[in-house]
Amino acid sequence: MASSVSASLCSSFKGGWGTTTMGEEQLMLARSVSARVAVSTGRAVRPQPMMKNVNEGKGLFAPIVVVTRDIIGKKRFNQLRGKAIALHSQVITEFCKSIGADAKQRQGLIRLAKKNGERLGFLA
Template sequence: MATSISAVKGAGLCSSFHGGWGTSMMGEEQLLLARSVPTRVRFSTKPVRLQPMMKNINEGKGLFAPVVVFTRNIIGKKRFNQLRGKAIALHSQVITEFCKSIGADAKQRQGLIRLAKKNGERLGFLA
């Protein structure tokens, strides 16, 4: 089934393109474009890695958050994180001793530690 050109034009499917497929740039324009494009692309030897964002979702919320933030600003972030780490370790030891005294197993102890962390976040201790 052959379709004639006049039938295609009559159907409204004709194109407004009347040029050739060759380049429209000649001489100086082509040289200027060629000079503006870098011939070498340099890659850094070390890939750039994004730092993971590990922020507390309750940052600044909770009853004790203002006190925690104030203390961190007074003594400095490094020293504050050291003290917080020691406090968390002591609290975990207290939970462990409590679990030993009532005969709770390791799974229950881990559950209590997770509960303590969630409560600390809600109260603002981890702000």
């Protein structure tokens, strides 16, 4: 009875969320390893998150950022991005000094700049 119920609840969908970034073989291997670990330890194992850029393709400037990264290469692009972020943080720091804002307010402004950069697509 239990097998007929579980068989009737199975989906005809054969793919998975991970199949877009992982091949079927790697996905099945990852599932079998995590299942063995869960059985041997007696507790559930949370799957590792897949590393990918969640900002890819989002925001007004994302297409420009992606094309620029593809043209100049990832290493050089990340160096330039790091310099730009450092310069922007310095500008925020100088602004906070000029208006008398404390370190907590400065950190809040830097976080806000990061959120805005994500929304606009600069971190794509």
